[in-house]
Amino acid sequence: MTASGSATTDQTRRPGTWAALRFPQYRILWLATIAAILTSELRLVVTGVWLYEETGSAAQLGVLGLIQLFVQIPALLFGGTLADRLDRRLLMAWTQGVTLLFISGLALLVLLDALEPWHVYAATAVLSVSTVFGNPARSALISATVPEEQLRDAVTTNWMTQQIAIVVAPLGFAATVQTLDLRAAFVLTAIVAVPSVLLPLMLRVRGVPAQMAEGGSMLRRTWDGLRFVRGHPLLPALFFMDTGVTIVSFYRQMYPVLADELFHGGAATVGLLTAANSIGAIIGSFAVLRLRHVRRLGMMVLVGHLLYAVLLFPFALVHWLPVGLLCIAGLGGTDAISVTMRQATAQLTTPDEMRGRALSVMTLSAQTANNVGTLWVGMLSAAIGATGTLVVGGTASLTFVLGVWQRVRGLREYEAP
Numbered sequence: 001m002t003a004s005g006s007a008t009t010d011q012t013r014r015p016g017t018w019a020a021l022r023f024p025q026y027r028i029l030w031l032a033t034i035a036a037i038l039t040s041e042l043r044l045v046v047t048g049v050w051l052y053e054e055t056g057s058a059a060q061l062g063v064l065g066l067i068q069l070f071v072q073i074p075a076l077l078f079g080g081t082l083a084d085r086l087d088r089r090l091l092m093a094w095t096q097g098v099t100l101l102f103i104s105g106l107a108l109l110v111l112l113d114a115l116e117p118w119h120v121y122a123a124t125a126v127l128s129v130s131t132v133f134g135n136p137a138r139s140a141l142i143s144a145t146v147p148e149e150q151l152r153d154a155v156t157t158n159w160m161t162q163q164i165a166i167v168v169a170p171l172g173f174a175a176t177v178q179t180l181d182l183r184a185a186f187v188l189t190a191i192v193a194v195p196s197v198l199l200p201l202m203l204r205v206r207g208v209p210a211q212m213a214e215g216g217s218m219l220r221r222t223w224d225g226l227r228f229v230r231g232h233p234l235l236p237a238l239f240f241m242d243t244g245v246t247i248v249s250f251y252r253q254m255y256p257v258l259a260d261e262l263f264h265g266g267a268a269t270v271g272l273l274t275a276a277n278s279i280g281a282i283i284g285s286f287a288v289l290r291l292r293h294v295r296r297l298g299m300m301v302l303v304g305h306l307l308y309a310v311l312l313f314p315f316a317l318v319h320w321l322p323v324g325l326l327c328i329a330g331l332g333g334t335d336a337i338s339v340t341m342r343q344a345t346a347q348l349t350t351p352d353e354m355r356g357r358a359l360s361v362m363t364l365s366a367q368t369a370n371n372v373g374t375l376w377v378g379m380l381s382a383a384i385g386a387t388g389t390l391v392v393g394g395t396a397s398l399t400f401v402l403g404v405w406q407r408v409r410g411l412r413e414y415e416a417p
Contacts, residue, residue: 018289020154025205026145030158032199033138036096037162039196040131041169042189043103047120049173050110050182055117067121068128072367075132080360081222084353087207088137088144092200095134099127100193107186135363136356143347143355144205148417152297152344153289159340160285167278209353225357232358234349237408238301238342239362243369244400245305249312249393250373251331252277254381261386263321276325280332287333288340297345298414302405304338309397316390348416 020026048064082091102123109115139158146154176185229235251258259269294300308331315327343362350358380389405412 018157020146020150020157023146023150025203026142026154028199028202029138029141029145030161032092032196033158034161034165035192035194035196035199036092036099036131036134036138037165038169038172039096039099039103039189039193041166042173042185042192043099043127045170045173046182046185046189047106047124049177050115050186051117051120053182064121064124067124071125071128072132073364075129076136076360076364076367077222077225077357078218079133080136080225080357081218082133083137083140083356083360084209084225085221086137088141088356089200089203089205089207091137092134092141093197095130095137096193096196096200098130100190100197102127102130103186103193104190107183107190110183110186132363136360139343139347139359140352140355141203141205141207143352144207145203148348151347152340152416155344155347156285156288156340159336159343160282160289163278163281163285163336167275209351209355222357225354226361228350228354229358229361232349233410234298234408234414235346235358235362237404237411238345239365241301241305241400241404242338242342243365245309245397246366246369247373247376248396248400249309249390250370250377251328251390252370254374254377254386257378257381257386261381262316262319263324265321269321272321272325273328276329277332280329281336283329284333284336285340288337295415296413297341297348297416298411301338301341301345302401302412304334304341305397305401306405308334308338309394309401312390312394312397316387316394319387344416345414349414 021030051064106115106119106123109119142154142158143151172188173185176188229239255270255273259265259273263269265272288300291300311327311330311334315324315331318324318327343359346358346362347355377389377393380392384392
């Protein structure tokens, strides 16, 4: 079966803004992705709110983050290996099935007034692993559902709709809790998880790589994936640049500090900054779709990172909220451009039998940078303030980007097929 399913040649020749959605198999995968992201986001917010209401302890919430960090690092690497050895459709269905089972269990316990904090901790550990196991398979399947020339559009559409889902999930949670109660939100999460299990089983594309080396243990195959990434002409530079920029400038967990020190605001300002960043990410994704004729993906990644670094300076130095909102929207937009172009480059330059492992390393790199960046930015902000931290971050980010720009000619010149 071809990747395009029932799509015609004319559909491929005349791409529109939502060109990837013209392909039936991609639509199924896209809907499965939305269901999985909504489930994950709802699960995070509903368990977090319940735990805080039950214990009244912010430290208990911190334990959730520690659990996720501890279990996700090995799971990410092995998840990519599984995605390159098993049927990716079944792997998606099984991992989301585990998610559905545990979320349904939590919902039943809360309805019976029997839910305990340790239940939430145990479920968080298991679901963090199942989610991470399913993500590389889901990303690696994109190339099986669209022709190569539509891959960038498909990756961008996925990223943009994920950002929308991340915004919609908390709103749906809030509406459910306000209209009904917190128990209903647990039930809603379980219901949303159902299509994430069923939709992958409806895919009619090749679920396993066309060429796949036989033999070798899980550890050996995981190591082979790491060696492939290390020897790739573009991926090490992409991951190095993104990791460096993220560590020195990761602001997303610091919204309360930024709102207070930069704009002398409280919770309302935090909400405005968060919303502006998400809106910017969606606009940036739309920009990528409109720039589909630009084939120099490597240059787009570099320019996206460069603009991101430059925007950190006015965000840090101009303490006027309207300017801050524009800057943080720009940061969200340029980050979206960099992320989508980085993932498209990784998919286009990686053979199918290595795609799951390469994408899992990319995710591991990004998530590790996010966690380390949260620690770095938090500690530096406590020492020199938010303004100084952002200026240092902008300066270091420019150094990383310009260094890669100068030294990695292949990235500057890379063009999509």
